[in-house]
Amino acid sequence: MVPSPARSERLEALKAEVRAIESAGVAGTRECLPFGVESIDARLAGGGLACAALHEVAADRPGLSDDAAATLFLAAVAARRCAANGTVLWALARRDLFAPGLAMAGLPPDNVLYAECGRDEDVLAVMEEGLRHGGLDAVIGEVRKVPMAATRRLQLAAEEGGTMALMLKRWRRQEEDPLAAPSAAVTRWRVGCAPSQPLPVAGIGRPRWRLDLARQRGGEPHHWIMEGPDAKGCLALPDGAEHRPNPARAAA
Amino acid sequence: MEQAEALPPHQRPSIRELGRRTEAAETPFRARNVEDIQRRIATRDLLPSVAPPRAAAPAAPAEPPLVTVARTGNRLLVAAACDAARALGLHPGMAATQARALVPGLDVCDADPRADAALLDALALYAARRWTPRAAVAGADGLFLDLSGVAHLFGGEERMCARILRFCARAGYRARIAVAGTPGAAHALARFGPAPLSLCPPGGEPDALAPLPLAALRLEEDALATARRLGLERIGDLVAMPRGPLQRRFGRQTLTRLDQALGRAAEPIDPVVPEEAPRAELRFAEPIATPEAIAQAMAELMARLIDDLAKAGLAARILTLAGDRVDGAAQSITIGTARATRDSRHLLRLLGMKIETIEPGYGLDALRLIAVRTEPLGPETVAGALTGEPPSADLAPLVDRLAGRIGARHLFRLSAVESDVPERSVRRTGPLGAVHPWPDYPRPVRLLSPPERVENVVALLPDLPPRRFTWRGRAYRIARADGPERIFGEWWRRTAEAEAVRDYFQVEDEGGERFWLYRRGDGVDVATGDLSWYLHGVFA
Structure with a gap:
């Protein structure tokens, strides 16, 4: 059924009203952090990741490799968000994070403050405290299981402090999708490893990721194949990717 | 005491002067041993004011004899000699070259009078905190401790002195103690007395001092020379002489020293005063028990303490809130801050996070707020105020709050270490400390x-x-x-x-x-x- 012009107009008006209600209390327009990649930014509501909001990232599959990709994706986003003398608070749950690897994605050691938390509740409390402080550029937390109410609190804290909240949701069991639980996050991402472009010589090229925007508020999900971050945290489209069919659509 | 009463009223010492005094003093030659040990353990932070180190081992027999030398004019003289060196005939005051010639393999090192004095000061401070409120440094090698009204706390004079001697032995010093009614007598007995621990009964100073050599009286060198010429050797000889000729021959100073030793003249000691942490205290007519009341009292204490700190130009790094419960049990909470601060709202918030750990029981009688560790805090320049750089946010309050929640050691930055082995290349530093980056090699996440x-x-x-x-x-x-x-x-x-x-x-x-x-x-x-x-x- 083709929607009539009057109907779509009414729909637009309603959407605008909902947006106004949603952004009530947030001064001015919502600031966004674009990826700097046209094909991603065009798909995101607002043209980028909302700066004062909660975003969730999970590994595509259980296992350390996709987990590492999701971690580096977070680090890249935080690195692009972080000013030269800014600070990112990273609430750790495990001890296996290797800081020199983060520096590869543009997050040097003097921009990161680590908080080692034993339990998920501590991670959430530390994240909320950091978000409400308002002086940080981004707050990253590694959690396993988060109740819906906690994500709402974090979202409100992020809006209040104007700080970006990034949450790495880790796999608990093989078959339990970490993004299946309801959440108040504005965008929810899945990151997984993909085979990289073979080089003409021996060696290993820039990593590739399957980047899956599983859900976003006010926008459609989408799927990309991207190249991993460079030293400034910028992702890139692989060569010739514009001409390839979208794998998600091809599969459907 | 009877002796004092026998004196004419104007010569009687004051009650305070009759207070018992004691003195722990290393004898001049044993003091060398102090230096000897000090030289070996000074690097192990032997500050007795903190805790006595366990290394009290007497010098191992295998070690070579040790002397320290000091330059006097153009000559290098032995300033001190250890027991082994003294047994070999070396003594303070002889030329260093002669000592070297006499004992091959002699261990010679420079005397460090300043370090010795600092150590003695630290000991005096420790004594003032631990044993008696009135302790003072006596000369270059001794301490005066005023025992008036404190000896019974340690089980009497003898037990207290034995305890002090044991402490000194643990700390690696050999000490001698004398207890007497006057500082002068204690000084003489400690250095020239027959035993390491001598207790002079009240009023027994003249008898106890009589057999001691004149040098024990802290006389000047020319007075001692005159006495030697006249054949006077013991203090008893001096006491027996009439006062008029004594003053004419030896000068007023000698007579004063004699009077001070015998309790005929006052000799006040100048005690060291240990620095006390800034504090504020509230006592309540009615015991308080509710968190609200405690919070209110805390705010009142904080206002007073911050006022004191601001006047002194200090700011708090560690604060302790201590409460006395009705049943006598002590309750306390302690907070630390990442940077010295006088922000009372912030400090109150940190204390408030821990307020539920106080168990008031039947109520608290008194509350004290003590700035356990303080640092000077003055005005600071604001970076970028004129150059237009964006000011970086102050993270110290956030760090304090997070540290209060998850513990200060769980909050850190990671810094590079000069090591290529991956697991060693990362080091934790303080949350506000400076860090170093890693070289650009590919490293895993x-x-x-x-x-x-x-x-x-x-x-x-x-x-x-x-x-x-x-x-x-x-x-x-x-x-x-x-x-x-x-x-x-x-x-x-x-x-x-x-x-x-x-x-x-x-x-x-x-x-x-x-x-x-x-x-x-x-x-x-x-x-x-x-x-x-x-x-x-x-x-x-």
Whole structure:
């Protein structure tokens, strides 16, 4: 059924009203952090990741490799968000994070403050405290299981402090999708490893990721194949990717 | 005491002067031993004001005799000699060259009077905190402790002195103690008395001092020379002489010293005063027990303390809130701050986070707020105020709050260490400290600790990357690889690492997963490793 012009107009008006209600209390327009990649930014509501909001990232599959990709994706986003003398608070749950690897994605050691938390509740409390402080550029937390109410609190804290909240949701069991639980996050991402472009010589090229925007508020999900971050945290489209069919659509 | 009463009223010492005094003093020659030990343990932070170190071992017999030398004019003289050196005939005051000639293999080092004085000061401070409120440094080698009204706290004079002697022995000093009614007598008995611990009964000073040499009286050198010329050797000889001729021959100073020793003249001591932490205290007519009341009292205390700190130009790093419960049990909470601060709202908030850990029981009688550790805090320049740089946010309050929640040691930054071994290349530093970046080598995001052994590795020796491996029960086929990056063991840490080599490979399997593998050994020399393979990290 083709929607009539009057109907779509009414729909637009309603959407605008909902947006106004949603952004009530947030001064001015919502600031966004674009990826700097046209094909991603065009798909995101607002043209980028909302700066004062909660975003969730999970590994595509259980296992350390996709987990590492999701971690580096977070680090890249935080690195692009972080000013030269800014600070990112990273609430750790495990001890296996290797800081020199983060520096590869543009997050040097003097921009990161680590908080080692034993339990998920501590991670959430530390994240909320950091978000409400308002002086940080981004707050990253590694959690396993988060109740819906906690994500709402974090979202409100992020809006209040104007700080970006990034949450790495880790796999608990093989078959339990970490993004299946309801959440108040504005965008929810899945990151997984993909085979990289073979080089003409021996060696290993820039990593590739399957980047899956599983859900976003006010926008459609989408799927990309991207190249991993460079030293400034910028992702890139692989060569010739514009001409390839979208794998998600091809599969459907 | 009877002796004092026998005196004419104007000559009687004041009640205070009759208070018992004691003195712990190293004898002049034993003091050398102090220096001897001090030289050896000073590096182990022997500040007795903190805690006496356990190293009280007397000098091992195998060690060579030791003397310290000091320059006097153009001559190098022995300033002190240890027991072994004294047994060999060396004594303070002889020329250093002569001492060297007499004893081959003599251990000679420079005297350090300033360090000695500092140590004695520290001891006096410790004594003032531990034993008596009135302690003072006596000369270059002794302490005065005023025992008036404190000896009974330690079980009487004798037991107290024995205890002090034991403390000195534990701290590595040999000490001598004398207790007498006047500082002068205590001084003389401690240095020239017959035993390491001598207690002079009240009023017994003249008898106790009589057999001692005149030098015990702290007389000047020319007075001593005059006495030697006249054949006077003992203090008893001096006491027996009439006062008029005594003053004419020896001068007023000698008479004063004699009177001070015998309690005929006052000799006040100048006690050291230990610095006390700034504090504020509230006592309540009615005991308080509710958190609200405690919070209110806390705010009142904080206002007073901040006022005091601001006047002194100080700011708090560690605060303790202590409460006295009705039943006598003490309650306290302690907070620390990442940076010295006088922000009372922030400090109150930190204290408030811990307020529920106070157990008021039937109520609190008194509350004290003590700034246990303070630092000077003055005005600071604001970076970028004129140049237009964006000011960086002050993280100290956030750090304090997070530290209060998860513990200060769980909040840190990571900094580079000068080591190529990956697991050693990261060091934790303070949350507000400066950090150093790592060199730009490809490094994984997640590092396994310890590295995990991988099986069924197929790789060509000596330096080709693996083709396949099995990790955690799953087989991986390598599509692309990079390496090796060779990292050598750090021979300066462990001898086992002297030859060790790790060859690191960055590999990508057919599904795009990237791993950091290493092989122990360089593939040629067996001594460098056993050629087993490990997975050390995961790239993204």
